[in-house]
Amino acid sequence: MSEIAFQVDVDAERAAVHEALNTHDGLTGWWTTGVNRKDDTLFFDFPQIPEPFRLRRDRADEDEVRWTSVGAFPPHWSGTVITWQLTDIPGTSGTRVLFRHTGWQDGDPGLPPAAYTWGQLMTRLKQYAETATPQPLFTL
Numbered sequence: 196m197s198e199i200a201f202q203v204d205v206d207a208e209r210a211a212v213h214e215a216l217n218t219h220d221g222l223t224g225w226w227t228t229g230v231n232r233k234d235d236t237l238f239f240d241f242p243q244i245p246e247p248f249r250l251r252r253d254r255a256d257e258d259e260v261r262w263t264s265v266g267a268f269p270p271h272w273s274g275t276v277i278t279w280q281l282t283d284i285p286g287t288s289g290t291r292v293l294f295r296h297t298g299w300q301d302g303d304p305g306l307p308p309a310a311y312t313w314g315q316l317m318t319r320l321k322q323y324a325e326t327a328t329p330q331p332l333f334t335l
Contacts (some may be wrong), residue, residue, distance in 0.1 A: 197299040199310045202291065203317045207324040209257060209281050209290045215324045216260045216279055217252075225319035227333035236265065241333050248272065257281065271305040274298055292320070 205212055215221035222230045222237075229240025229247070238247040249266030253276075260279045264272040275298035282291045294317055299306050312332075319332050 196297065197301050197303065197306055199294075199296040199299070199306070199313050201294045201314060201317045203294065203321050204284055205290045205292055205321045205324050206287075207290060208288055209283065211324045211327075212279075212281055212290045212292060212320070213257055213260070215320055217255050220329075221323070223331055224327075224329040225323040226316060226331055227335070228331050229333070229335045237262065240335060242335060244268075250277065269305065271300070271303050272309075290324070292317070 215225060219230055219232070227239055227241055229238075231238040231240075231247070235252045237250045237252060239250065240247045246268045247266070248264070248268065250262040251265045252260075252262055254261040258281055260281075262277045264275045264277070267273060275296060277296045278294070280293040280295075282293075283289075284291050294313065296309070296313060299309075315332055319330055322328070322330060
């Protein structure tokens with residue numbers, strides 16, 4: 196199995212990063228304006244995409260946020276797991292974010308474009324957590 200991984204240092208307290216990953220305003224501040232939730236399932240809508248991505252929130256504590264893709268779309272995401280591990284940066288009030296999107300089939304042609312998009316998203320997450328200024332990558 197293949198994975199996407201990034202480490203990002205954010206000049207913001209862990210609570211700000213946690214909020215960006217766990218609230219409607221947070222998620223719409225850096226990812227997409229099309230975010231909905233039913234129980235522990237998050238629905239992410241994107242321009243020109245026929246149906247929302249469905250991700251089940253498995254964990255949302257102060258140290259780790261974990262989602263599992265439970266939708267049939269996009270098919271190459273089905274069953275993959277997305278995690279953000281949050282730790283303090285020693286000597287600062289900042290937060291180190293270790294992002295991983297695991298469970299990709301080896302050789303999946305969707306992996307490189309997804310990795311590129313996640314890289315952009317991690318930059319947006321960092322900017323949002325540091326400034327609280329919404330700049331989602333995708334707007335509906």
